[in-house]
Amino acid sequence: MKQLNAKTVWITGASSGIGEALAYAFAKENAVLILTARNEEKLKQVQQNCLKHTSACYVFAADLSIPEHLSELINSVLKQVGCVDILINNAGMSQRSLAHQTPLANDRKLMELNFFSAITLTKGVLPGMMAKKSGHIVAISSIVGKFGFPLRSSYSASKHALQGYFESLRAELQEQHIEVTIISPGRIKTDVSLHALTQDGTAHGQMDAGQEGGMDANNCAKKIIRSIKQGKRDVLIGRKELLLVYIHKFLPFLYHRIVNKINHN
Numbered sequence: 482m483k484q485l486n487a488k489t490v491w492i493t494g495a496s497s498g499i500g501e502a503l504a505y506a507f508a509k510e511n512a513v514l515i516l517t518a519r520n521e522e523k524l525k526q527v528q529q530n531c532l533k534h535t536s537a538c539y540v541f542a543a544d545l546s547i548p549e550h551l552s553e554l555i556n557s558v559l560k561q562v563g564c565v566d567i568l569i570n571n572a573g574m575s576q577r578s579l580a581h582q583t584p585l586a587n588d589r590k591l592m593e594l595n596f597f598s599a600i601t602l603t604k605g606v607l608p609g610m611m612a613k614k615s616g617h618i619v620a621i622s623s624i625v626g627k628f629g630f631p632l633r634s635s636y637s638a639s640k641h642a643l644q645g646y647f648e649s650l651r652a653e654l655q656e657q658h659i660e661v662t663i664i665s666p667g668r669i670k671t672d673v674s675l676h677a678l679t680q681d682g683t684a685h686g687q688m689d690a691g692q693e694g695g696m697d698a699n700n701c702a703k704k705i706i707r708s709i710k711q712g713k714r715d716v717l718i719g720r721k722e723l724l725l726v727y728i729h730k731f732l733p734f735l736y737h738r739i740v741n742k743i744n745h746n
Contacts, residue, residue: 494572498671502702545598555605564609570599595639667719668695
């Protein structure tokens with residue numbers, strides 16, 4: 482089982498939710514942490530909490546939905562730590578709007594943050610990993626990366642894109658001894674529905690009932706850490722909602738019956 486002590490771990494979306502919980506979990510493993518998110522003030526709070534458990538934790542605030550910010554961010558991180566051992570592509574935003582009412586600008590914003598930022602950062606750290614023939618890339622996807630779901634058309638599309646990209650990358654990197662893990666959480670109790678992008682570009686501002694009753698983010702983080710240590714490739718994390726993945730795969734007629742009954746308002 483992989484040891485995480487002194488490994489350099491870069492976590493995006495680290496100011497809240499799964500990312501914040503992962504930061505604390507890795508800190509307790511004595512990892513060297515790189516934390517990225519838009520909110521620098523919240524990142525620094527997470528940093529202070531992490532430093533109670535690990536000796537090195539660096540903050541690099543950035544809006545990953547803006548492509549022009551990414552090259553400078555990658556250069557700054559690599560200048561600070563030299564090489565990243567584990568990249569956790571966790572930053573993302575959900576959606577709550579009907580496809581035909583969603584402006585194309587919103588579709589692009591979701592793809593930039595959820596997909597393109599992840600592959601840009603991955604391309605940024607890969608040369609260092611390939612030079613030493615070791616490393617681990619983790620993509621935090623979603624169970625809606627396995628099937629479509631109402632009000633989440635572009636969010637689901639971005640997660641499908643992650644699935645396809647990182648499955649392909651895993652096969653390409655096998656001989657380089659670089660591991661790739663895709664994590665697909667179901668309902669995790671975070672603020673993701675509060676911040677979900679609506680038709681007019683504002684935040685949804687409501688906690689979904691399913692989200693409210695979801696798995697605790699710290700419990701989710703522990704499962705992700707265990708999956709990384711064990712070198713797992715594709716991992717579902719959640720509760721009974723994970724059944725829909727299997728229903729979609731093996732009983733598609735039932736899947737369509739279920740989603741067609743969902744209130745789209």
